[in-house]
Amino acid sequence: MAIDTSIPIPIYYQIKQEILQDINAGYLQPGDRIESEEKLAKRYDISRMTARHAVTQLVNDGYLYRVHGKGTFVCTPRVEKSVATLTGFAEDMQRKGYQSKSKVISIEKLIPTEDIQETLNMKAKEQIYQMKRVRYANNTPISYQTTHLPAAMFPDLEQYDFTHLGLYETMSEHYDVEPVYATQKIESKNSSLETAELLEVEEGVAMFFVERITYSDGNKPMEVTYSWHRGDKYVFEMKLYSE
């Protein structure tokens, strides 16, 4: 991929993604030395400080480590910051250096089931938005999600095109609603026919089924999402601490 200096995506960010993709694609293996900052700068025709900025971010994110006088190397994959933080699909994928996009299957305003109603702490007959999306990473379908949101909290949500927009991003930007924490239940289930077709796998293959309830300020529930994740493409990683 070429570095584009004409559009307003920071150069250091583009370099960072390039390196990340080389790591994820396996061109760069754990322990490999990456190009020196000087060479990166020359190759992309940028200043060394900019190249260094990109590398610094990847060092901070735990992908690379520097050795003075020797070079900068690829880390053995780490876990650390994976599961404990509340992030959306788009952000997750971006962090791993994948291109993410969504296919919006449907977005409707309707009256929810009692379960959802109760979970979202809503009165009877109040409406919600229900959105169904298939999520892709590098054009491979990974997840199928059904999201439920209180309509009163997100008026005119259907005006946004969620093909490339993250939901949390949109909530934050246009509705000033920030997710604060979420509870999550992860199950392992055999895929239904519908899910299998949408995610382009065989019926019955093992998948993750995840229920996530997201809360914003003041413990106010703002989202209930059910997700199917392909078992062959998705891994949950986490760090556990004693006591």
Next chain:
Amino acid sequence: MAIDTSIPIPIYYQIKQEILQDINAGYLQPGDRIESEEKLAKRYDISRMTARHAVTQLVNDGYLYRVHGKGTFVCTPRVEKSVATLTGFAEDMQRKGYQSKSKVISIEKLIPTEDIQETLNMKAKEQIYQMKRVRYANNTPISYQTTHLPAAMFPDLEQYDFTHLGLYETMSEHYDVEPVYATQKIESKNSSLETAELLEVEEGVAMFFVERITYSDGNKPMEVTYSWHRGDKYVFEMKLYSE
């Protein structure tokens, strides 16, 4: 304190410590705005990039946060957020009020695969204990686990009867080895025939496959366990926090 540019302590580091001390001394309260990068640079007679470097480090360390166009502010002190705790099967079940027991399928002393060897940070030809157990909750088989332990760390482990003993409990009591943290990868897979038979389910049903690497003091790996958990009986629950 004065900034000393003559000795080989990086300037950015000295600035960083100055700001940190102001925070710890209470001169800078949570929410307070700190001096702008420009002013820091002028006051210490350094370039803005150097001042920025100091601030960046404090941002990365979670002491400060930046707001574009407004300034840089002191964070509210972090609250400890224990997300997931490191517990063994027996303890898990007990906590949920189930009777737990195990059927020890095998316990052997052998030379491990290279993978295990590497993960456990062992020399070639060093031996491990490999133990296979089926774990029950209220007499229902729930999990099938294969555990690998450095034999040198747990001499004569085979003398203990793990039908009712927890592994972590035994380690702590008889070997003075305490698990400190673990990394865990959770996958969703269709059950193999062997696993299905041991756990009394149909072949191919969705299950969790979990790799857990447990570390004791000094980041010393002490255990690698692969677990199959029945998808129809097992749920992972967790709380996620933003940022």
Next chain:
DNA sequence: AAGTGGTCTAGACCACAGA
């Protein structure tokens, strides 16, 4: 000696926030 990362300069232009 050559190559690497570590630090630093003295500017520059931009995007965003607020008066």
Next chain:
DNA sequence: CTGTGGTCTAGACCACTTG
């Protein structure tokens, strides 16, 4: 408009590693 952080340049010298 001014002041802020965000990005970037084109150099520089240093300290560390390896040949």
